[in-house]
Amino acid sequence: MLTKEYIKDLKSNGNGAIGHLVKDYKDSASLTFILENLGQLPKDFDGSFLPELLTHKNASVRLWAVKTFGKLDNEEYLATLKKTALTDIDTTVRREAVSSIGRMRTKKGQEILFNILEDKDPKIISQAIRGLLVFKGEKAVDEKLKALVNHENEMVRTVIYKEYFAEVKDKNAQPHTESFDYLKNVIVNGDNIETMKLLKDESIHLTFTSPPYYNARDYSIYPSYKHYLEFLADVFKEVHRITKEGRFLIVNTSPIIIPRISRSHSSKRYPIPFDIHPYLMEMGWEFIDDIVWLKPEASVKNRIGGFMQHRKPLGYKPNSVTEYLMVYRKSTEKLLDWNIREYDWNTILESKVADGYETTNVWKIDPCFDKVHSAVFPVELCKRVIQYYSYKGDLVFDPFGGSGTMGKTAKKLGRHFLLTEKDETYFEYMQSKKSKDMFDTFETKFLTLDNFKETIK
Ligand SMILES: C[S@@+](CC[C@H](N)C(=O)[O-])C[C@H]1O[C@@H](n2cnc3c(N)ncnc32)[C@H](O)[C@@H]1O
Secondary structure, three states, rough: OOOOHHHHHHHHHOOOHHHHHHHHHOOOHHHHHHHHOOOOOOOOOOOOOOOHOOOOOOOOOHHHHHHHHHHHHHHHHHHHHHHHHHHHOOOOHHHHHHHHHHHHHHHHHHHHHHHOOOOOHHHHHHHHHHHHOOOOOHHHHHHHHHHHOOOOOOHHHHHHHHHHHHOOOOOOOOOOOOOHHHHEEEEEEOOOOHHHHOOOOEEEEEEEEOOOOOOOOOOOOOOOHHHHHHHHHHHHHHHHHEEEEEEEEEEEEEEEEEEEOOOOOEEEEEOOHHHHHHHHOOOOOEEEEEEEEEEEEEHHHOOHHHHHHOOOOOOOOOOOOOEEEEEEEEEEEEEEHHHHHOHHHHHHHHHHOOOOOOOOOEEEOOEEEEEOOOOOOOOHHHHHHHHHHHOOEEEEEEOOOOOOOOHHHHHHHHOOEEEEOEEEEEEEEHHHHHOOOOOOOOEEEEEEHHHHHHOOO
């Protein structure tokens, strides 16, 4: 009977025994079992039975045959492995062949891996890169790999960037967990881009914001949708610059509707979150999640009324009960673990998210209405974002401050905040709340742009 012990005995029972055994078993399961259980192989192991297995119809048999070749560490097999790497119909088998070539760490193998860099499949290319990185520092290898920084595939580009081009951090830069005192608990009455231009690179830990809804509300008027998107792109480019490495941006938007000008025209819908997304990706934000904010149907504008009467297809207009919270991370080759490890143990313990947190990407939260500002965040929305995406003591930013819900909530949760709001009415509104338990627990600085410039000199 075919057992692990039997295979082990045969392996050390003189050369060729496994080759004979393989001939006795034709079915895929037995062949896989034999190859899988070969373990370490003696230097002089006779692998002459392996090439035939590389043409076996079962991909698992071929995969294990390739793995076995890899263990033989014998340059003679390179040509066979190369053929499998370039021609097998199964990607996993091809990858394993490339990996086996890499593990041999030979000059001849290097040449083959150079060839494989031309492959169409990014997974195969990445495997070849891994094999070649063993020789990092060798001129020929570095030249070939560096050229891939402009490769069409983003994963390939990222690996090469990290290996050869990522900037070495200035050792005297501000520690990741810290932020400047002059930015803590500050509300600037000014344009967000102008204000951000005054900030140093990597100043803030988190941004949560809800930009104006194009021309749907009267606090903002843009000459065209294109202008509006370009304005948002400029804002988020600056946010990107001032965001610390690997930290998050969460943008709350939804498609909006601009009402028709008369009955002979139709209203127009603008898919804001989907249109901003490509800009954000282009400027170096990595897409992480789409969270859907779900509101009760009774709280939103009724669009379905007409359809309810006529029930005619094409005239269906569902009530929009959702908004998006698009979650992005400032692109970095560093893993999230790196960000987390920057914090001391106490901060991590104190910032741990308590039971009852949301487990899905659909957040059911009632909207909030305010007598002065027409589009305020519900506190619960801010609470979740701040707790899930920042640590205590962090500096969180809202470039479109509005009535200041984000700042107020941040402070309650032991974070610092920075807000910008260009409209004087809303700025004064925030100031008026100072006495009403909103910003009074710790000192909040209300500054004009000029005053702010003074404080950061
Ligand atoms: C959707 S509201 C944000 C409301 C806020 N999330 C809240 O909870 O109150 C957008 C705000 O951005 C402000 N705003 C628009 N353009 C701005 C700019 N260039 N700089 C600073 N604030 C701006 C508007 O005046 C408005 O108050």
